[in-house]
Amino acid sequence: MRFRILNKDPMFDYRESCKITEGRDLFNEDSTYKPKDEIEWWIKQIVANHSTLRCIHFRLVDTRPKSVIMQIIRATKGHPQPEVQSSRPDWTGKERSSDPYEDKLFMQDHTAESFIEMAKQRMCRRTEERTRMFMSEMVRSLRKSKDPFLKALGYCCHANCWWLGGRCPEIKSCQVRDTNKLSDAIIANYRLDYAIPLRTKQEEAEETMERR
Ligand SMILES: [Zn+2]
Numbered sequence: 001m002r003f004r005i006l007n008k009d010p011m012f013d014y015r016e017s018c019k020i021t022e023g024r025d026l027f028n029e030d031s032t033y034k035p036k037d038e039i040e041w042w043i044k045q046i047v048a049n050h051s052t053l054r055c056i057h058f059r060l061v062d063t064r065p066k067s068v069i070m071q072i073i074r075a076t077k078g079h080p081q082p083e084v085q086s087s088r089p090d091w092t093g094k095e096r097s098s099d100p101y102e103d104k105l106f107m108q109d110h111t112a113e114s115f116i117e118m119a120k121q122r123m124c125r126r127t128e129e130r131t132r133m134f135m136s137e138m139v140r141s142l143r144k145s146k147d148p149f150l151k152a153l154g155y156c157c158h159a160n161c162w163w164l165g166g167r168c169p170e171i172k173s174c175q176v177r178d179t180n181k182l183s184d185a186i187i188a189n190y191r192l193d194y195a196i197p198l199r200t201k202q203e204e205a206e207e208t209m210e211r212r
Helices: 010-021 038-048 051-055 066-073 112-122 129-143 148-155 182-193 201-211
Strands: 002-005 058-065 081-084 103-110
Touching: 002 148, 010 051, 038 051, 038 148, 051 112, 058 066, 058 129, 066 081, 066 103, 066 112, 066 129, 103 112, 112 129, 112 148, 129 148
Parallel strands: none
Antiparallel strands: 002 058, 058 103, 081 103
């Protein structure tokens, strides 16, 4: 598993785009900047997630079973760019394998935003275990990275329900008790506005059965 930043100088690129929003062009200035703790500084920038953060791109390269790659590259929020080793018989000289766990080389180009969006979904307990384990492995690897941006990013990866204080946004909640869903709070607001009676215990129980 390999992560590599594609910007030559991510700190300059990021600060340049931030300063443009303040009407200042850093390009012609001598502007080396070294925060006291670079990892903590990046954590703050990544959590704030302003659009300027999208100027930093990094690449993930790994070999994984086809079925895991499918789950990873189907996480498309923030538009990460994937490439996957082809199985074309006229290229490889052998028939396509029917084994869903056949290893393939793949890569993905990400921004911090797209990677965090993927982690939000793929770290939730609703995700298939094999994929969730791979996602955790990536996060552990980022947290051990020598690069301050990648290390900070690793610490910013959590399941969606973690960011939302334990309220799972999935249709089938990952929480043990299914009564604290985010959509329930919104449905309750809607019912209140239109004077629709709040759900009875019976209705809630039926819905939980339906979800299973
Ligand atoms: Zn969840």
